[in-house]
Amino acid sequence: MDKLIIAPSVLAADFANLQKETMMLNASKAEWIHIDVMDGVFVPNISFGFPVLQAIKKHTSKFLDVHLMIEKPERFLKQFADSGANMITVHLEACPHIHRTIQEIKDLGCLAGIAINPGTPVSLLKDVINDIDLVLIMSVNPGFGGQKFISHAVNKVREAKSMIQLTGRSIYLEVDGGVALNNAESLIEAGANVLVAGSFVFSSANPQETISQLLHLAD
Numbered sequence: 001m002d003k004l005i006i007a008p009s010v011l012a013a014d015f016a017n018l019q020k021e022t023m024m025l026n027a028s029k030a031e032w033i034h035i036d037v038m039d040g041v042f043v044p045n046i047s048f049g050f051p052v053l054q055a056i057k058k059h060t061s062k063f064l065d066v067h068l069m070i071e072k073p074e075r076f077l078k079q080f081a082d083s084g085a086n087m088i089t090v091h092l093e094a095c096p097h098i099h100r101t102i103q104e105i106k107d108l109g110c111l112a113g114i115a116i117n118p119g120t121p122v123s124l125l126k127d128v129i130n131d132i133d134l135v136l137i138m139s140v141n142p143g144f145g146g147q148k149f150i151s152h153a154v155n156k157v158r159e160a161k162s163m164i165q166l167t168g169r170s171i172y173l174e175v176d177g178g179v180a181l182n183n184a185e186s187l188i189e190a191g192a193n194v195l196v197a198g199s200f201v202f203s204s205a206n207p208q209e210t211i212s213q214l215l216h217l218a219d
């Protein structure tokens with residue numbers, strides 16, 4: 001099995017104490033911090049943008065995994081890269097010229113990821129899989145934290161894993177939405193190597209311990 005990475009989603013953090021929450025993640029075993037950007041158009045919710053990313057960047061050296069749930073993300077790639085993104089993931093459904101968008105992300109010095117919604121087949125990644133660094137399988141319909149995990153995502157992870165193996169390249173396989181101890185094991189078994197967890201981490205009594213528990217599933 002590849003090494004497992006936990007990427008807590010700060011969408012579920014206490015925004016009034018973002019510095020404290022970031023410090024808590026710094027002291028945890030989470031290697032990445034997941035940043036959910038929503039525009040109220042691609043998804044029916046608005047979260048935050050550059051100032052929040054910059055504020056988090058100021059207090060961490062962790063890998064910042066930026067998930068853009070926005071229409072035409074190519075308009076803002078440079079600002080996200082300049083604000084501290086290490087990975088920029090865009091939605092296949094939101095990009096009319098996906099290949100160009102991937103190239104732009106890479107030219108900015110970031111890793112490039114593609115996310116697909118629960119209703120989007122994995123097979124649509126076939127023509128871009130060789131160009132990307134990460135596949136993000138959404139296990140909820142994007143827009144909100146705290147939703148119920150859609151179990152079909154496990155089959156999609158398995159399918160994406162096979163597609164990745166055929167490339168012979170090392171590509172992160174991430175799952176996002178409703179991830180918790182009761183489904184993480186099946187996701188890991190199916191081939192996921194990055195787990196995003198928002199409410200499960202931040203609503204727990206001991207978020208650092210919860211992150212460690214998720215990581216131990218891969219032992």
Ligand SMILES: O=C(CO)[C@@H](O)[C@H](O)COP(=O)(O)O
Binds near residue numbers: 147
């Ligand atoms: O992108 C999204 C939601 O659209 C996610 O990153 C959620 O923020 C994950 O939250 P939980 O489902 O883990 O609470």
